[in-house]
Amino acid sequence: MSAAILAISPPAPPLAFSAWLGAAGLSVCGLFIVQYFPIQAFSISDEDMGELVKDGHYINLAMLATAVASPVIFSLWSSILFAVGIVDYIIENPRGGPQFMLLSLVPVTIGFMTSAVVMTIGSVIGRRVQARVGALLPTFSPVDLVSPARTSTIENRCDQRRLGPRIFLLK
Numbered sequence: 606m607s608a609a610i611l612a613i614s615p616p617a618p619p620l621a622f623s624a625w626l627g628a629a630g631l632s633v634c635g636l637f638i639v640q641y642f643p644i645q646a647f648s649i650s651d652e653d654m655g656e657l658v659k660d661g662h663y664i665n666l667a668m669l670a671t672a673v674a675s676p677v678i679f680s681l682w683s684s685i686l687f688a689v690g691i692v693d694y695i696i697e698n699p700r701g702g703p704q705f706m707l708l709s710l711v712p713v714t715i716g717f718m719t720s721a722v723v724m725t726i727g728s729v730i731g732r733r734v735q736a737r738v739g740a741l742l743p744t745f746s747p748v749d750l751v752s753p754a755r756t757s758t759i760e761n762r763c764d765q766r767r768l769g770p771r772i773f774l775l776k
Contacts, residue, residue, distance in 0.1 A: 613694075615698070615700075617693075617694055618693055618694065620689070620693040620697075621689075621691070621693040621694040622690070623690075624686040624690035624693065625687060627686045628682075628683040628686035628687040629683075631679045631680075631682055631683040631686065632679070632680070632683045634679055635676040635679035635683070636676075638675055638679070639676045642673070688713070688717070692710075692713060695709045695710055695713065
């Protein structure tokens, strides 16, 4: 799809071309990651993986979660870049006049609005779930901010969940 878009005629404006090229690059990087994890983890049993992530001694859980989620994040940003390129191409395309521009922009605008509504609903649901079970779910922080004054409280809460105190900061 990316190759077909980059070969479009008339040539794409610079912003659209750059956005589409960035989207293609992110898609390829996400594909590399998706292909890499199964090969790397092929020889690891469920028991071994549980031992590796236990207490965060071998693998930091926040880093592992970030690595596993990166293809989804790349896909999101790739989609955003792709959409920006489409909008730029529609606006800067001189052929057809305003009526054809509107014919293209209306469905894209509806798609953006629908996506924004779905993301808002997802955010509201996430906040409600967090409020309901907030004491049960740890909040991850990428920085180890365990101070001596908070260590005993955090260690007690972490021991109850069987997670190491240096993996995350509980808020």
